[in-house]
Each structure stands twice: as C-alpha cells, then as structure tokens.
Amino acid sequence: xxxxIEESFVRYVKEYQEMCGSYVHVYQKPPTPLEFxxxxxxxxxxAIIKGAFxxxxxxxxxxxxxxxxxxxxxxxxxxxTPNGYADAVTLDKITGKxxxxxxxxxxxxxDRFIDTIEGKENSPNKHYISLQxxxxxxxxxxxxxxxxxxxxxxxxxxxxxxxxxxxxxGDSGSTTSLHKDPYENCYAVIRGEKTFVLFPPSEYYxxxxxxxxGAVYEPNSTTGSLELVPIHPPTKTPWIPVDPLxxxxxxxxxxxxxxxxxITVQEGDMLYLPALWFHHVLQNGDQxxxxxxxxxxxxxTNSLFPTMGLFRDLVAGVLDGTxxxxxxxxxxxxxx
Ligand SMILES: O=C(O)CCC(=O)C(=O)O
Numbered sequence: 001x002x003x004x005i006e007e008s009f010v011r012y013v014k015e016y017q018e019m020c021g022s023y024v025h026v027y028q029k030p031p032t033p034l035e036f037x038x039x040x041x042x043x044x045x046x047a048i049i050k051g052a053f054x055x056x057x058x059x060x061x062x063x064x065x066x067x068x069x070x071x072x073x074x075x076x077x078x079x080x081t082p083n084g085y086a087d088a089v090t091l092d093k094i095t096g097k098x099x100x101x102x103x104x105x106x107x108x109x110x111d112r113f114i115d116t117i118e119g120k121e122n123s124p125n126k127h128y129i130s131l132q133x134x135x136x137x138x139x140x141x142x143x144x145x146x147x148x149x150x151x152x153x154x155x156x157x158x159x160x161x162x163x164x165x166x167x168x169x170g171d172s173g174s175t176t177s178l179h180k181d182p183y184e185n186c187y188a189v190i191r192g193e194k195t196f197v198l199f200p201p202s203e204y205y206x207x208x209x210x211x212x213x214g215a216v217y218e219p220n221s222t223t224g225s226l227e228l229v230p231i232h233p234p235t236k237t238p239w240i241p242v243d244p245l246x247x248x249x250x251x252x253x254x255x256x257x258x259x260x261x262x263i264t265v266q267e268g269d270m271l272y273l274p275a276l277w278f279h280h281v282l283q284n285g286d287q288x289x290x291x292x293x294x295x296x297x298x299x300x301t302n303s304l305f306p307t308m309g310l311f312r313d314l315v316a317g318v319l320d321g322t323x324x325x326x327x328x329x330x331x332x333x334x335x336x
Contacts, residue, residue, distance in 0.1 A: 005314060009205040013257050016202040022261050024048060033157035036272075041157060041184065044274045044304065046198060046263065052270040053188050058146040059268065062190055064114050064287055067143075071110035076139045077131045078113055079103035081174075081217055082226045084126035088177035089212055089241040092228045099215035100237040103128075104226055117171055117288040125226060128170035136165040136292065143167065147292050151186045154272075154296065158184060162294040169290050176281040178207070178240040182305065183295035185273040189265045190292060192285020196271060197244045198261040199278040201304065204311040206258035207240045207278060208251075210322055238316075238324045244280050275299070276308055 003011070025039055025047040040047045053059060079086040086103035113129065115121045129135070136144060150162050163183070180201070187194070199206070214235035215228040242248070247255045265271045273279060275298035283289040298305065316322045 005319060009315070010257055013203055013205055016200060017259050020045070020200070022259065024261065024263055026050065030153055033153050036153055037157045040272050040274070044201070044277075046196075046261065046274060046277065047272040048263065048265065049186075049270040049272060050268075052151070052186075053148065053190075054268070056147050056188075056190075058143070058190050058292070061146055062143075062290060064118065068111050068114055070142045071140065073109040073111065074139070074142065075107045076110050076113060076129060077135075078106050078108055079128045079130045079174075080106055080125050080226065081128075082125055084128075084174040085177055086128060086130060086174070087179070087239075089239050090215075090228065092215065094227070098212060098241070099228055099230065100212035100235075100239050101228055102214060102216045104217040104219065105131075113169070114288075117169070126170075126173040128168075128174035130168055130170065130174070130176070132164065132166050134164040134166065136167045140167045147188075151270075151294050154184070154186050154294070158296050158299075160296060162186075163297050164295045166293050166295070167290075168293070169288055170283055171288050172282070172284050174283065176279070178242060178244055178278055178280040180276050180278045181295070182275060182298045184275050184298055185271075185293055185295055187265065187271040187273055187291060187293040189267055189269055189271075190290045191267060191287075192283060192289030193264055193266050194271075194289065194291060195262065195264045195282045195284070196273065197280040197282075198263060198273070199244070199258050200261075201276040201278075201308060201311075203258045203278065204308060205315050206254045206256075208242055208254060208320075209238055209240050209312070209316055209324065210320065211236045211238055211324065212241075213237075240278065276304060 027047060027049045030049055030052050081103045088101055089098055090101035091098050113127060116123060116127045155161055214231040214237055216231060217226040218229045220227050242252045242255050244260055249256055263271060312324045316324045
C-alpha cells in the first residue's frame, strides 16, 4: 500500500531525528569561517560558541547603573502585554476568538524601563525591549560602541554583513512564542540566561501553522488595563499556535512527533541559530536579561527556502485546507 501524505511526513520527521539527533556542537573558541561553514552553516545545525565576545566592553560594563547613565532619558520602544506574550496566538476571553496578538508599544525614557525591570514601578503588565529590524542602531546608538558591529568569522563565512543588529532586554515574565525567521542568527547573551526550545525545519509538519487575524493590545480608556483590539481592515498572519512546553495534543496531534532541542545559553555565550529553525525563547536573570543578536539574510540559492514552501503547500494547504502562500507572508517578512 502507498503511504499517505501524513505517513510520509512522519517518516521524514523521524528519519531526520534519527540521523541528526539532538547533538549541538560547542565551539570552545570562535571558529574560523571555514570551520563554521562546514560544521554549522552547511548542515543547518545550531551551535554554542564560547568566548565569542569576551573582548566587548558590554560584557563588563552593562550594569543597570551604566545603562542608566549612558541611555538615561533616551526614548525607546517597549513591548507591553498583560501575559508576557507579544506576537503570539492568544485566546481573547471576551470574544472567545483566537488572534495573532501584538503588544502595546509604548515609547518611554530608558530609565523608566529600568525602573520597571527593577520592580520600582508597579505594573500588572510585562515589559520587554524586543523591537527588531535593527533596534540597536535605531534606538540604542549610545551603546553601539560597546559591542562589535558584526561577527567577523560569520560575516566572512556567509560573505555578507548582518541585515539587522537587535538589542533585547527583558525578564522571566516575557516569553517569545514559537516561530521561525529567514535569517542566520548569531545571538549573544550579555546578562542572564536564555533558553531556546528548538525544532528543525524538517518538523514543519508537527507545528500546526495556521492563519490568525491580527489584534493589538491597547489600554482600556476607563480601567487602563490592556485589552485586545482587532485590527481593521483585518490582517492575516501565519503563526504556530502550540506551546511547546505544554502542548495540547488533542488540538495539535501532529506535535507528538516533534522532538525539542532545548539549549540554555549562558551569560557570555553565543548561540548560532540556523535559518528557518523554529524557536520558543524563555529568559532568566536578576535585574534583567540582555542580549544582542545579528541577523544575516539566509541563503536563497539552495533548496531550504523552497522546501519550506512545499511543506506549507502540502501540510497547511492539502492536509489542513489553509492557503498560506496567498497570505501576507513572503520571503521578506521578518518572522513567519
Ligand atoms: O530573545 C528572544 O526573546 C527572541 C529571539 C528571537 O526570536 C530571534 O533572535 O530571532
């Protein structure tokens, strides 16, 4: 008997798991460009790099006191949510509908954000500096001198400069929900630790990606508490609804076949997160967790990107009856 599409996908998911396992390469020192290409980029496997940024002033200088004195009243954008999930599939209890929920973005002086992180400002909400697409030069330029403008061995290996360098500052109240990006990602943890729950692109079948209408958190004009307000005209965002640490297998049965690779990136370490790997990110650390990441555009001249499109057509399209290709997503959207 011929296998069904479902059986073929399960076989493919398992075969990758058996052949590639859950091994993560640890470089004890920054790799040469050739070593990095051979060991990590070409096989599309995550790695930890030790000592990748020991020489950055940020490693020793970035205390809250230093950040207050350097950034002070500089206005910055903060993502605020009631539950710590910005950009996540969220059930709106009022309407009973699921939305792709985006944060309330508030511009505030940097030192007020630090007050919130240090618990000096009382708020029922979670605050996270998580603006992307180049937030370091856009909003934190006084801090740029404390980190490298690019990761030299990675730039040399990939033959390009990063598209974006981002500054992340949050605490254990904020989580980044499962998604993938069309970027090679060098992620440097400067303070605290970050836990990445990872799944390879081969596990697209397990993710139950679907389309959600967009909604944004906004403060209620009388109570001030954040409420979801649907976007008009309606938007459609493809996103993964599964919480990988507490999966609802009744709703998302294919997730049973997924096998997480859980990596905690310690302070002073760098994670290489290859393009199109699914990631869910948690953080932990006193007085806030800080990271800088470098997004390098992925390679479009091999089969990885079109293969993901094929998976989408077969899984979301043929199996689930959802056409993700005609949605807002395309190869230039930052996250999908
Ligand atoms: O640090 C985080 O919370 C999320 C990081 C992330 O999604 C990324 O670097 O692509």
